Amino acid sequence: MNSITTLNGTTATITVRSDIDFDTLSPLRAAADALPAHVTHLLWDLNHTFFMDVAGLHLLFAPTPPDRQGRHTTVTGLRPQPLRLLRLAAEANPATFNLDHLLCDAPATV
Template identity: 45%
Template sequence: MVITTTTIDGTTARVRPYGAIDHDTLPAVREAVTALPLQVTDVVWDMRDVPFMDAAGLHLLTDTPAGPRRHPARRTAAVERLTPQPLWLLHLAAALFPTAGFDRLLAEIPPYQAA
């Protein structure tokens, strides 16, 4: 089970999930974004309380819809405060799929440091 908290400041929403993000928990986390008001154009994912994510988390970070049947536009996404495993996964995805846009999410995150 994943719980999220969301704060909105103007057109930016900060979404903070608590728990692992995988295929089973993805719908609940995605709902936090689809429930946002239409004036929100930017989503910042605060991942400090996500100890693990799989490919479902990668989809979450790169597919940020404005909401089902309400508006066709996409929202921009940023990510911060990644814990070691999600950070490693994001770096791996960026290396394996250089045209998928994962490097854009990593632009302001320090390079992955192996323990």
């Protein structure tokens, strides 16, 4: 698994260069948890992520720790399969998997 974290003021971008699955979940969570406290916006760049299983749902929809309550998370660069997974999850349980603020550039239909 390869990821790159960049900081720009109060925004952090984590660019993932692998699939998101059980094996990559812990290192990706660790990368997000290691961000400085002043980061208020986390952008997951998934341009190089062609596959995501349920671990991606755990990553993107995990409860926010108390010290990160104000952090806003969005996703960019979703490939067809990860986007389909997110939309299926939202369709099955819209209250848990609310995509309104997560998707910043996803196409309207797949």
